[in-house]
Amino acid sequence: xIEQYPSQLLERAVGEFSKLPGIGRKTSLxxxxxxxxxxxxxxxxLANAVAQLRREVRYCSxxxxxxxxxxCPICANPQRDRxxxxxxxxxxxxxAVERTGxxxxxxxxxxxxxxxMDGIGPSDLEIESLVERVKEGGxxxxxxxLASTMEGDTTNFYISRKLQPLGVKLSVIARGISVGDELEYxxxxxxxxxxxxxxxxK
Amino acid sequence: xIEQYPSQLLERAVGEFSKLPGIGRKTSLxxxxxxxxxxxxxxxxLANAVAQLRREVRYCSxxxxxxxxxxCPICANPQRDRxxxxxxxxxxxxxAVERTGxxxxxxxxxxxxxxxMDGIGPSDLEIESLVERVKEGGxxxxxxxLASTMEGDTTNFYISRKLQPLGVKLSVIARGISVGDELEYxxxxxxxxxxxxxxxxK
Numbered sequence: 001x002i003e004q005y006p007s008q009l010l011e012r013a014v015g016e017f018s019k020l021p022g023i024g025r026k027t028s029l030x031x032x033x034x035x036x037x038x039x040x041x042x043x044x045x046l047a048n049a050v051a052q053l054r055r056e057v058r059y060c061s062x063x064x065x066x067x068x069x070x071x072c073p074i075c076a077n078p079q080r081d082r083x084x085x086x087x088x089x090x091x092x093x094x095x096a097v098e099r100t101g102x103x104x105x106x107x108x109x110x111x112x113x114x115x116x117m118d119g120i121g122p123s124d125l126e127i128e129s130l131v132e133r134v135k136e137g138g139x140x141x142x143x144x145x146l147a148s149t150m151e152g153d154t155t156n157f158y159i160s161r162k163l164q165p166l167g168v169k170l171s172v173i174a175r176g177i178s179v180g181d182e183l184e185y186x187x188x189x190x191x192x193x194x195x196x197x198x199x200x201x202k
Numbered sequence: 203x204i205e206q207y208p209s210q211l212l213e214r215a216v217g218e219f220s221k222l223p224g225i226g227r228k229t230s231l232x233x234x235x236x237x238x239x240x241x242x243x244x245x246x247x248l249a250n251a252v253a254q255l256r257r258e259v260r261y262c263s264x265x266x267x268x269x270x271x272x273x274c275p276i277c278a279n280p281q282r283d284r285x286x287x288x289x290x291x292x293x294x295x296x297x298a299v300e301r302t303g304x305x306x307x308x309x310x311x312x313x314x315x316x317x318x319m320d321g322i323g324p325s326d327l328e329i330e331s332l333v334e335r336v337k338e339g340g341x342x343x344x345x346x347x348l349a350s351t352m353e354g355d356t357t358n359f360y361i362s363r364k365l366q367p368l369g370v371k372l373s374v375i376a377r378g379i380s381v382g383d384e385l386e387y388x389x390x391x392x393x394x395x396x397x398x399x400x401x402x403x404k
Binding site: 004005006007008009010012013015016017019020021022023027029030031032033034035036040042043044045046047048049050051052053054055056057058060065066067068072073074090091092094095098099 | 208236245297301
């Protein structure tokens with residue numbers, strides 16, 4: 001059904017907004033009419049922030065995290081442990097690990113994971129630059145923090161084969177039952193992994 | 203919990219986006235990172251469309267519908283029936299009635315409904331301009347198509363008291379069970395209205 005918009009300006013804005021994933025035309029219309037009820041500043045600020053982000057965004061030359069500067073705040077921080085690199089899929093994952101407060105090393109953002117179904121191969125990801133970082137020396141451990149899926153496991157395997165000859169310690173974040181979860185509601189594969197990878201009580 | 207954003211540009215864009223109703227910081231971050239993966243044009247087009255909409259938007263001088271011109275396409279259309287005015291709360295409602303294809307008259311967009319709880323009184327709405335339209339003559343019927351709520355009924359009542367002395371026919375859209383609904387799942391009040399306002403079979 002073709003919607004009749006009383007204004008082409010409105011139609012265009014709704015159209016652009018509804019290109020965003022998970023935002024339909026109805027939500028988009030609601031958001032645009034909301035902006036029209038606000039101060040002029042609200043729409044201008046939103047538009048400027050989005051345009052400026054896209055125009056001026058940079059990525060850290062070392063870890064490929066998003067950054068306003070040549071080095072991201074994490075790579076530039078002298079208090080971070082340079083001997084440990086945590087390999088993650090994307091920027092959200094850096095933020096997720098940072099929120100735990102349990103990791104003081106550096107990151108390496110792959111920009112995706114190997115997924116033949118989506119046409120993403122190793123050369124589409126920041127894998128070579130990770131191998132180069134390890135070759136440069138000073139790295140003692142590489143921690144894989146990728147999704148616990150077939151694609152994540154494939155990527156772990158591919159990269160670990162590349163890094164093994166370099167004599168660096170490789171590890172994978174633990175998979176097991178979530179903190180607060182009950183055993184009876186945990187799937188067998190996860191519970192099985194929890195048992196195999198049990199840790200000694202001290 | 204304070205999120206650590208690796209980029210202030212990103213943080214600002216996420217902040218502006220999450221001011222929109224129903225868009226949280228997590229969704230907003232996801233949308234911004236999506237835009238960063240697209241062509242530069244995607245973000246620029248979105249930003250320009252929003253800014254231009256807000257800067258150049260106009261409202262129809264007759265019915266207060268959104269419009270790119272002095273008169274909205276509906277008021278400017280010589281084939282619409284000028285003797286009937288359908289009173290609605292907002293622009294979405296104009297579009298909803300238009301989609302039915304059952305109405306060929308003109309509209310009057312109030313810009314809200316009377317709601318003392320939200321501090322919205324008659325003077326905040328386009329009620330005086332509706333009375334003026336009717337006073338100018340040529341209007342035979344005013345149809346109220348407001349929400350079937352206490353606020354909607356209050357607004358119907360308030361406006362109808364103002365219009366009654368002008369000798370114009372007043373009507374309210376029918377309330378009853380939805381097309382396709384089963385009786386046993388319809389609430390009593392709606393079903394009761396359906397029975398009272400039954401229409402003769404022909």
